[in-house]
Amino acid sequence: MERRADIKDAPSLLVTTLKQFTRLMQDEMALAKAEVSRNVSRAGVGLALIGVGAILALTALNVLATALVAWLAETELSAGTAALIVGVGLLAIAVIVALVGKSRLSAKALAPSKTSANVRSDIRTMKEATNA
Numbered sequence: 001m002e003r004r005a006d007i008k009d010a011p012s013l014l015v016t017t018l019k020q021f022t023r024l025m026q027d028e029m030a031l032a033k034a035e036v037s038r039n040v041s042r043a044g045v046g047l048a049l050i051g052v053g054a055i056l057a058l059t060a061l062n063v064l065a066t067a068l069v070a071w072l073a074e075t076e077l078s079a080g081t082a083a084l085i086v087g088v089g090l091l092a093i094a095v096i097v098a099l100v101g102k103s104r105l106s107a108k109a110l111a112p113s114k115t116s117a118n119v120r121s122d123i124r125t126m127k128e129a130t131n132a
Helices: 007-073 078-103 113-131
Strands: none
Touching: 007 078, 007 113
């Protein structure tokens, strides 16, 4: 037996739909907050890695400056060459660490992608439901 829709049911159906929509939006906001919170902590790690890279770069510049002084002070390059190798090595590590940190700060990595996909899906579902 098929039940026909009655116009008298429309207000209660509308209220139910609005309540469900409100709850859905609240859930999506909670998901967005959780995702943004996770991305903020990811950004913190990225900033820390950039800081470590900056400290290593300063150390490398100090060693490179020492290498140059040692090289100029001596006619033989053994002490200066050794310091130069250490300085270049530290500088390479600093660049790698800074690049890894920078990649964690990209706009794409920080965007709440799951939430936006869910909202698009919710909108699509609501459009389909209203057209049915």
